[in-house]
Amino acid sequence: MEPRRGLDAPVYLQLYRRFREAIAAGKLRPGDRVPSIRSLASELHLARGTVELAYQMLTSEGYFEARGPAGTVVSPRLGSLGGTGRTASPKTPSKPVEQSRTVSDEPAPFQFGLPGLDAFPRKTWARLANRSLRVLxxxxxxxxxxxxxxxxxxxxxxxxxxxxxxxxxxxxxxxxxxxxxxxxxxxxxxxxxxxxxxxxxxxxxxxxxxxxxxxxxxxxxxxxxxxxxxxxxxxxxxxxxxxxxxxxxxxxxxxxxxxxxxxxxxxxxxxxxxxxxxxxxxxxxxxxxxxxxxxxxxxxxxxxxxxxxxxxxxxxxxxxxxxxxxxxxxxxxxxxxxxxxxxxxxxxxxxxxxxxxxGHFARHLRKMRLLYAQRRNHLVDALTPVFGARLHIAAAQVAGTHVLAMLQGQCSDRDFAAAAQSHGLAIQALSHWRMRGPGPGGVLMGFANISGAEEAMVLTRRLMEATKTV
Ligand SMILES: Cc1ncc(COP(=O)(O)O)c(C=O)c1O
Missing domain, CATH: 3.40.640.10 (Type I PLP-dependent aspartate aminotransferase-like (Major domain))
Incomplete structure (x- = not known):
């Protein structure tokens, strides 16, 4: 089955997980050749960039090894480390999701405080990390x-x-x-x-x-x-x-x-x-x-x-x-x-x-500034028609990686956030961040990992569905 948009995880992560699972289950063995990016993208009707991102993650985590013109293989070192693919797989440690205090190894939709992890230059990072290790x-x-x-x-x-x-x-x-x-x-x-x-x-x-x-x-x-x-x-x-x-x-x-x-x-x-x-x-x-x-x-x-x-x-x-x-x-x-x-x-x-x-830092900041401005707009553009006057985002808030949407009407922001969280959406209630007494209710939404207008709309509809009875 093709990876699908609109599921919990972005498509590149679905693809990445499939390869990891296939390696862990021994369906793909160390040294096996995997399809080229171009042919897999065409077979699955995906953008090349999506497949490339999944391959980059698998390579930087040691599952894949790129061999230039000879293609990409499942890393032979996985075998030498411990026999079966399962024991040899590098393990992704679970880490707490900021704010919601749940444990997850994937960013949750709307998670506060996270940068756009999909746009991080992993290849460059891996190269520099390797070099640092060699020269220290x-x-x-x-x-x-x-x-x-x-x-x-x-x-x-x-x-x-x-x-x-x-x-x-x-x-x-x-x-x-x-x-x-x-x-x-x-x-x-x-x-x-x-x-x-x-x-x-x-x-x-x-x-x-x-x-x-x-x-x-x-x-x-x-x-x-x-x-x-x-x-x-x-x-x-x-x-x-x-x-x-x-x-x-x-x-x-x-x-x-x-x-x-x-x-x-x-x-x-x-x-x-x-x-x-x-x-x-x-x-x-x-x-x-x-x-x-x-x-x-x-x-x-x-x-x-x-x-x-x-x-x-x-x-x-x-x-x-x-x-x-x-x-x-x-x-x-x-x-x-x-x-x-x-x-x-x-x-x-x-x-x-x-x-x-x-100079990668300065370049990365420039790139992310543009990307976040777009991602923020995608979220605001999706929220406005779906929630109408129920959510208000102050026009002056054009910075950072989250938006604060004020809730209009009688609805409690804690109930709103709880309903969203029970549907896997990591929305935060503003009143939870207050020390003293009640104040206007609002919700905090991270937008840095929303990959485009389509995902913003899918998430917004999920949010609407989750909170319609609140
Ligand atoms: C206000 C504020 N300060 C600091 C941080 C960073 O904290 P840390 O360096 O512990 O990740 C965050 C992260 O979300 C934040 O929102």
């Missing part, structure tokens, strides 16, 4: 620097200077195990358990959960069309020790922190010796107007701890992020980093450093 010398086999791999720290410092207006030396850059790794390093270095901090309300739910989990107290500070309400923060918790803020693209409301508020926040932090933790998680993806500079670029008194992540611009499975610390605190951060697990193995860090140094 004995130093790379020693205990790594807990602040991260130096060439990557240098690449990040250069990138931030040019793209985000953040002037820093590589010594100020700490590579971390994602954004949460950065948060942990900050808390262990500058804060104490039970310290009070401002948290955007609504705000990124995992910041809240993480900080509460490690014993911080959080004061919910409202967000409006100018971002975090700094005045309200000063009224409600004037003696807070820190604030976590998403100034470029407030998560989840999508607004930017206005310049007067930025200046007021910096002034408050300077007066109170408080720390501003800037979470600049997806500033690369803005589809209208000029990119907004980071809050850190205005920080004359070194009160801002700048964090960002490779989860959005590359992929979250990497678990890499970074933190820029004030120059005067480098020693203190180094000391704390010595007692933490740090960013892990050098190999992925070296691969990212190569990816940046060779």
């Amino acid at each position: 010398g004995a130093a790379a086999m020693n205990y790594p620097d807990p602040a991260g791999y130096e060439p990557l720290r240098r690449a990040v410092a250069a990138y931030l200077g040019i793209s985000r207006g953040v002037a820093c030396s590589h010594e100020q850059v700490f590579i971390t195990a994602g954004y949460r790794g950065a948060l942990e390093l900050i808390c262990r270095t500058l804060l104490r358990s039970d310290d009070l901090g401002w948290h955007e309300d609504p705000g990124y739910i995992y910041t809240r959960e993480f900080l509460q989990h490690i014993g911080m107290r959080l004061a919910p500070i409202p967000v409006d069309e100018e971002g975090l309400n700094v005045e309200a923060g000063q009224r409600r918790a004037p003696d807070a020790r820190f604030v976590v803020v998403t100034p470029t693209h407030q998560c989840p409301m999508g607004v930017a922190l206005s310049l007067p508020r930025r200046l007021a926040l910096l002034k408050w932090a300077q007066r109170r010796s408080a720390w501003i933790i800037e979470d600049d998680y997806d500033s690369e993806f803005r589809y209208h107007g000029r990119p907004l500079p980071a809050l850190k670029s205005l920080d004359r008194d070194e009160r801002v701890l700048y964090t960002s992540t490779f989860s959005k611009v590359l992929f979250p499975g990497l678990r890499l992020g970074y933190l820029v610390v004030p120059e005067a605190r480098i020693g203190q951060f180094r000391e704390a980093a010595n007692h933490l697990p740090g960013p892990g193995s050098i190999w992925p860090q070296a691969t990212v450093a190569e990816f940046m140094a060779e």
Whole structure:
């Protein structure tokens, strides 16, 4: 049977899984030749690019081996590793789906926080990863620097200077195990358990959960069309020790922190010796107007701890992020980093450093910016006729990888999201992200993995079907 559009998984993933299953079941054996991309595409009535993507994934994961003009074969190494295809198959580990906390090894439709995984340049990545492994010398086999791999720290410092207006030396850059790794390093270095901090309300739910989990107290500070309400923060918790803020693209409301508020926040932090933790998680993806500079670029008194992540611009499975610390605190951060697990193995860090140094990073960002703008439009264009006035998407929200659709009428956003989730659609309820009391209901929908107008329409209809009785 031909792979079909409109099923749970995109066609290339259906194809990829079929080959994996055939290998695991021993139907395809190590060394067997598989059809050429062209002939399989024509046989299954698929675009060549679809088959190519499935083959690229199978090759980069070690199932297939490309032999140039001699065609593509099931990797003979699968046999030498362990006899039957099943035991030899490289295993895809299950990983938690961000937000919904379910376990899945495929992106769920509308999943929040995921970049477009289908468009990631796997071939280039695999080549660089191979090369990094070959050229890393004995130093790379020693205990790594807990602040991260130096060439990557240098690449990040250069990138931030040019793209985000953040002037820093590589010594100020700490590579971390994602954004949460950065948060942990900050808390262990500058804060104490039970310290009070401002948290955007609504705000990124995992910041809240993480900080509460490690014993911080959080004061919910409202967000409006100018971002975090700094005045309200000063009224409600004037003696807070820190604030976590998403100034470029407030998560989840999508607004930017206005310049007067930025200046007021910096002034408050300077007066109170408080720390501003800037979470600049997806500033690369803005589809209208000029990119907004980071809050850190205005920080004359070194009160801002700048964090960002490779989860959005590359992929979250990497678990890499970074933190820029004030120059005067480098020693203190180094000391704390010595007692933490740090960013892990050098190999992925070296691969990212190569990816940046060779210009693939900049190219990838350019490509993804265009692609996401299209994918966002596909989703909005599909939602509008199907849901009409029931869902409202603010026109100003043209950034990031998710849309926030406000629910009109009496319907509860939790019921709406629950109904969608029970049909396999990873919609999030806005009220779940609020700390204080009720507010207007809305739903968060990731669009980065919606491959085109057709898929957007199929998913939208599924969503309509799932939620029509709510
Ligand atoms: C607001 C916000 N900050 C940070 C992150 C990245 O976190 P991590 O680096 O742990 O993947 C995300 C990911 O979705 C996010 O939405």
